[in-house]
Amino acid sequence: MPADDSTLPRILTPVALSPENFKPYGDVIQTAGKDFHYINNRQVARYHDLAEVDTLEEGGKPGISLFVAQPYAYPMRIAEMERHPLSSQAFIPLQGRPFLIVVAEPGETVRPEALRAFISDGTQGVNYHRAVWHHMLLAMDEPATFVVVDRIGSGPNCDICAMNDGEETVMLTLSD
Amino acid sequence: MPADDSTLPRILTPVALSPENFKPYGDVIQTAGKDFHYINNRQVARYHDLAEVDTLEEGGKPGISLFVAQPYAYPMRIAEMERHPLSSQAFIPLQGRPFLIVVAEPGETVRPEALRAFISDGTQGVNYHRAVWHHMLLAMDEPATFVVVDRIGSGPNCDICAMNDGEETVMLTLSD
Numbered sequence: 001m002p003a004d005d006s007t008l009p010r011i012l013t014p015v016a017l018s019p020e021n022f023k024p025y026g027d028v029i030q031t032a033g034k035d036f037h038y039i040n041n042r043q044v045a046r047y048h049d050l051a052e053v054d055t056l057e058e059g060g061k062p063g064i065s066l067f068v069a070q071p072y073a074y075p076m077r078i079a080e081m082e083r084h085p086l087s088s089q090a091f092i093p094l095q096g097r098p099f100l101i102v103v104a105e106p107g108e109t110v111r112p113e114a115l116r117a118f119i120s121d122g123t124q125g126v127n128y129h130r131a132v133w134h135h136m137l138l139a140m141d142e143p144a145t146f147v148v149v150d151r152i153g154s155g156p157n158c159d160i161c162a163m164n165d166g167e168e169t170v171m172l173t174l175s176d
Numbered sequence: 177m178p179a180d181d182s183t184l185p186r187i188l189t190p191v192a193l194s195p196e197n198f199k200p201y202g203d204v205i206q207t208a209g210k211d212f213h214y215i216n217n218r219q220v221a222r223y224h225d226l227a228e229v230d231t232l233e234e235g236g237k238p239g240i241s242l243f244v245a246q247p248y249a250y251p252m253r254i255a256e257m258e259r260h261p262l263s264s265q266a267f268i269p270l271q272g273r274p275f276l277i278v279v280a281e282p283g284e285t286v287r288p289e290a291l292r293a294f295i296s297d298g299t300q301g302v303n304y305h306r307a308v309w310h311h312m313l314l315a316m317d318e319p320a321t322f323v324v325v326d327r328i329g330s331g332p333n334c335d336i337c338a339m340n341d342g343e344e345t346v347m348l349t350l351s352d
Contacts, residue, residue, distance in 0.1 A: 031242050031321065040245075040312035047242040049328050055238065062231065062238035064266055064303065064325055066207050066223040069216075090240055092323050094299075095272055123270075125323070127240065136216035145207065147268050147301070147323055149240055152225050 009169040012078065014100055014117040017124050025103040025116075025132045027051040029092055029125035051127035053149060054088040060153030067091070067146045069099075069137035078102060078170040081110045081133040081161045087151035091137065092125030094145045100138035102172060106131040110161045112168045133161065138172075185345040188254065190276055190293040193300050201279040201292075201308045203227040205268055205301035227303035229325060230264040236329030243267070243322045245275075245313035254278060254346040257286045257309040257337045263327035267313065268301030270321045276314035278348060282307040286337045288344045309337065314348075 015021065019028040029050045036045040055062040081104060093099055098121055104114040110133050120126065127149075128134050137146065151157060163170060191197065195204040205226045212221040231238040257280060269275055274297055280290040286309050296302065303325075304310050313322065327333060339346060 029240060029242065029323075031244060036244075039243075043246050043248075044313050045244040046324075047244070049239040049241055051240040053238045053240060056232075062229045062325070063225040064205060064227040064229060064268075065225055066205065067215075068207060068212075068221040068223070070219050072219075092240075092268075092270070094268070094270060096270065123321075137220050145299075147205075148222075149238070149325060 009171040010112050012102065012115055012117045012170050012172045013175065014119040017101065017118040017120050022118060022126065024105055026088070026129040027127040029090065029127060030123060032123070051090050052088060052129060053090070054130050055151035057086040058153065058155055060087060060151035062149060063152035065148045065150070067137060067148050069139040069144050069146065071139040071141055071143065075171045075173040078115065078135065078163050078172055080163055081135055083131050083133045083159050084157050085131050085159060086157045088127055088130055089148065089150040090125060090127035091146045091148055093120065093122055094147060096122040097144055098122045098140055099144060100140065100172065101126055102135035102138065104133040106133070110163065112163065112170045115170055117172055185347040186288050188278065188291055188293045188346050188348045189351065190295040193277065193294040193296050198294060198302065200281055202264070202305040203303040205266065205303060206299060208299070227266050228264060228305065229266070230306050231327035233262040234329065234331055236263060236327035238325060239328035241324045243313060243324050245315040245320050245322065247315040247317055247319065251347045251349040254291065254311065254339050254348055256339055257311055259307050259309045259335050260333050261307050261335060262333045264303055264305055265324065265326040266301060266303035267322045267324055269296065269298055270323060272298040273320055274298045274316055275320060276316065276348065277302055278311035278314065280309040286339065288339065288346045291346055293348055
């Protein structure tokens with residue numbers, strides 16, 4: 001007897017992150033393929049202003065934090081997504097290790113079919129634009145430290161959307 | 177015949193960087209010894225707001241850039257120092273490798289005896305406060321990439337102070 005399709009999970013498989021494919025969600029912070037100019041007597045190459053830092057709404061200020069993320073086991077179920085309605089949020093990995101990114105475009109809620117998954121090669125960071133839905137940090141294999149540039153300020157700035165409330169189950173899987 | 181002391185260079189030797197010893201110059205961006213709180217269902221530890229990001233003066237905005245720094249050979253002569261009169265500037269190493277920091281407290285010029293040198297253990301970044309004199313990026317051994325959070329904006333925001341104009345020569349040396 002064939003499986004009942006309605007009970008099969010939707011499979012989400014990451015694709016290699018690039019500035020082009022991530023454009024609907026934000027910026028990729030990377031040197032590869034980007035322009036630079038020399039400073040400091042040509043001792044330093046400056047890859048200038050790679051992300052739209054949007055942190056000043058409602059009295060906010062930009063801040064630098066460090067996040068230490070525990071890894072998940074994959075495949076994993078996407079249980080919830082979050083967004084920051086007032087600000088951008090950037091994550092840059094400090095140990096050069098790949099990590100996963102799951103996003104959906106801004107909107108009141110998140111539909112399972114709107115989810116997209118990317119994998120950073122470990123030299124790439126991301127900056128989610130304001131109100132872009134994103135999963136919590138998705139480290140792989142071992143704990144990972146990220147530098148985070150986001151809004152420091154008061155007031156509610158994190159919405160959560162629970163997935164699977166009567167919708168398809170979405171499983172994030174490392175390969176097809 | 178004894179050497180003429182007046183022609184001997186001043187030797188500057190780095191000490192291990194810490195939030196305490198770097199306090200006159202800015203912030204150390206590190207997790208070690210810092211408080212954190214859990215977010216994301218305790219999957220992530222947030223070390224919150226570790227640096228005073230000061231980038232809004234005269235229409236500036238905060239930005240994220242990447243700098244790729246070529247290493248110097250040490251000992252090296254300290255030829256010039258720079259400062260940003262309008263803003264802070266943060267540097268966080270992306271490959272976990274030690275780097276050197278040479279600073280002096282704000283003032284119209286830099287006296288050789290005011291210079292201090294520190295070594296980051298590679299998990300530590302620094303944020304120079306506004307107008308703190310600092311040397312250009314001092315990578316060690318091999319090229320190093322840093323995430324930089326500084327002011328994006330127009331107008332002059334970099335003063336240079338040439339060292340050794342009739343002063344002592346200062347040599348940055350890795351060990352005593």
